[in-house]
Amino acid sequence: MALGPGSQTHADVLRSTIRGAGLKVTAPRVAVLDVLQHAPHSSAEQVFAEVRKSLSGTSAQAVYGILAAFTGAGLVRRFDPPDSPALFECRVGDNHHHLACIGCGLIQDVDCVIREAPCLTPSDDSGFTIFSAEVTFNGLCRTCQSNRAPQTA
Amino acid sequence: MALGPGSQTHADVLRSTIRGAGLKVTAPRVAVLDVLQHAPHSSAEQVFAEVRKSLSGTSAQAVYGILAAFTGAGLVRRFDPPDSPALFECRVGDNHHHLACIGCGLIQDVDCVIREAPCLTPSDDSGFTIFSAEVTFNGLCRTCQSNRAPQTA
DNA sequence: CAGTTGTTTTGACAGACTCAAAACAACTGC
DNA sequence: GCAGTTGTTTTGAGTCTGTCAAAACAACTG
Numbered sequence: 310m311a312l313g314p315g316s317q318t319h320a321d322v323l324r325s326t327i328r329g330a331g332l333k334v335t336a337p338r339v340a341v342l343d344v345l346q347h348a349p350h351s352s353a354e355q356v357f358a359e360v361r362k363s364l365s366g367t368s369a370q371a372v373y374g375i376l377a378a379f380t381g382a383g384l385v386r387r388f389d390p391p392d393s394p395a396l397f398e399c400r401v402g403d404n405h406h407h408l409a410c411i412g413c414g415l416i417q418d419v420d421c422v423i424r425e426a427p428c429l430t431p432s433d434d435s436g437f438t439i440f441s442a443e444v445t446f447n448g449l450c451r452t453c454q455s456n457r458a459p460q461t462a
Numbered sequence: 463m464a465l466g467p468g469s470q471t472h473a474d475v476l477r478s479t480i481r482g483a484g485l486k487v488t489a490p491r492v493a494v495l496d497v498l499q500h501a502p503h504s505s506a507e508q509v510f511a512e513v514r515k516s517l518s519g520t521s522a523q524a525v526y527g528i529l530a531a532f533t534g535a536g537l538v539r540r541f542d543p544p545d546s547p548a549l550f551e552c553r554v555g556d557n558h559h560h561l562a563c564i565g566c567g568l569i570q571d572v573d574c575v576i577r578e579a580p581c582l583t584p585s586d587d588s589g590f591t592i593f594s595a596e597v598t599f600n601g602l603c604r605t606c607q608s609n610r611a612p613q614t615a
Numbered sequence: 616c617a618g619t620t621g622t623t624t625t626g627a628c629a630g631a632c633t634c635a636a637a638a639c640a641a642c643t644g645c
Numbered sequence: 646g647c648a649g650t651t652g653t654t655t656t657g658a659g660t661c662t663g664t665c666a667a668a669a670c671a672a673c674t675g
Contacts, residue, residue, distance in 0.1 A: 333652065337654075368655050373633080375654095390542070394630080408590045435604075436607075437570070443599075444598075445595065446596075447596065448592040449591045451590070486671085488671075506662080521625075523625080
């Protein structure tokens with residue numbers, strides 16, 4: 310890839326994404342965003358471990374702070390599956406949902422059939438102003454199904 | 463209320479509910495189920511505090527164990543809102559969803575318009591066998607809206 | 616009423632996350 | 646470029662939620 314003077318590296322894109330959200334651009338922030346793009350559904354600790362591979366001086370608290378800042382700025386989405394620490398991903402604003410495997414904890418994205426706002430309009434909002442909806446399907450993934458199927462005793 | 467020999471007290475109903483789920487009936491279990499019926503969306507600690515009012519000898523670990531047993535038996539439903547410990551409720555199997563207030567943490571039940579399985583059928587289940595769906599709407603409750611509205615600066 | 620089985624207590628412990636203050640780095644204007 | 650301001654990161658301690666294991670105990674069976 311010949312990168313001419315006008316072209317942007319991947320890191321440049323990350324930087325402008327961060328700045329575009331009104332946040333200062335720092336090395337750990339770029340690293341966190343990069344990790345999240347390559348490994349969605351990561352826990353804070355997983356992000357931390359990945360970031361340390363390139364930026365060994367980064368602290369765990371920095372990662373928590375960055376994830377909180379990104380979540381607040383709408384750059385990443387956080388969700389709390391049962392029996393798991395909070396997970397983070399940067400697919401945001403496209404209204405997709407999650408399949409969670411009860412057996413192995415695998416998380417998979419699913420697009421909603423109704424593209425816009427699925428059950429985003431509850432029958433009775435009780436005066437709430439809804440900002441976002443989190444839809445999580447609990448089930449068993451293909452692998453866990455075959456592992457458990459034999460136990461039909 | 464004249465309770466004749468054939469009638470059931472509330473405690474009797476609780477006991478047969480527990481036994482019906484294949485679990486042994488014990489005082490702390492009855493108490494936990496009772497608390498959950500009167501105060502849905504309770505955290506483990508809230509349940510523990512309530513239970514101790516009537517059964518002062520009960521331990522926190524017992525409550526955790528009971529909640530886990532009830533959840534496994536399908537008697538109660540557990541869900542994990544962001545920025546909050548896990549909550550428990552005994553409305554189960556009626557496919558209702560939750561409104562969560564970002565401001566004050568208030569949780570409110572909502573019935574789904576589509577009565578059976580709302581987004582319970584994702585567009586692509588990726589080979590998963592779906593057991594249940596958790597739908598959480600994040601927003602601001604009426605009270606928090608009026609508290610924040612003035613800050614239009 | 617005794618035996619078996621499962622529950623609860625007790626106490627230690629681990630994981631996820633937060634708080635506060637000092638050291639530090641990014642963006643502003645000069 | 647360079648200093649100043651503002652916000653970020655580090656460091657270190659600490660909190661909260663929830664887990665594990667073994668012994669004491671209570672509920673259901675016959």
